[in-house]
Amino acid sequence: MEQQFGLSTTRANFLVGVLNLPAVALGILLGGLVMKRYKLSMVSGAQLYFATSITAYLLTLLYFSTKCDNIPVAGLTVSYNGTQNISHSDEMLFSECNQGCSCAAGQWDPMCSDSGVTYVSPCLAGCRSSTRRGKNIVFDNCSCVHVSSPANSSRSVRPGQCPQTKECSRSFTSYMAISVLSSFIDSLGVTPGYMVIIRIIFLSLITCLSGCSYFFLIAVIFVLRRDAAKPEAQPENAAKEIELQSPSHPPKDHLNAAMEWEEGKGVEGPRPQGQSETAALAAEPEGKVA
Secondary structure, three states, X not given: XXXXXXXXXXXXXXXXXXXXXXXXXXXXXXXXXXXXXXXXOHHHHHHHHHHHHHHHHHHHHHHHHOOOOOOOEEOOOEOOXXXXXXXXOHHHHOOHHHHHHOOOOOOOOOEEXXXXXXXOOOOXXXXXXXXXXXXXXXXXXXXXXXXXXXXXXXXXXXXXXXXXXXHHHHHHHHHHHHHHHHHHHHHHOHHHHHHHHHXXXXXXXXHHHHHHHHXXXXXXXXXXXXXXXXXXXXXXXXXXXXXXXXXOOOOHHHHHHHHHHHOOOXXXXXXXXXXXXXXXXXXXXXXXXX
């Protein structure tokens, strides 16, 4: 819109917001009402989405009939002398009028002259001074500006591209009508299309989530079993340490019982319960011979 019809960025965005966005919102709302009113199935919703998309695509082909002629740009479409230019290259942007200005060929800062020719930048227009007139800046003393009638024209340029002709304005009206209509038709199938996508994804997620739930359950059981096994391992280790630290010699109460039995007036009787032979021999008198 900016390059083809010569509109500014502000005006192009304003027209899109005022005309296209309400049409899109209305189309989405009507598409949802149609989906609910007729209770369209997945197949019918997909068919509606496909039909509206194809229709909107075919309407966009009409954009080729709403074209405007290229605006005259010095060094690109016309020469600095005002004649039509056939070849296009960066070298054509430079001329004798701007050779001493050290201009950048890749800078796009369009300037419009009174003759209707657009210049790529004020530097390439050969401007030597600038003045502020209200909110606008005007570049003066531009050596590359071609003046056909010095009495009615000046060597000054102002920011922005030169406006298009009246025929281009009518083409722009047709362009906006096609844009609004295609946006409205395309948005009619947005709600049915999203409903079909959501239903397909939901049916697929049932199988996917049911399978993933088993893996999650197994992981939880494994973690719980591992945590439950840790307290049981500690008593076993403690019991082993107690057994290793227990004394290997007989208990003192057994030795005392054995000594009392040997010194008990020579009366022989059964050994105390739990006394071993080693303990009994250790308790016998030194002079006694077996």
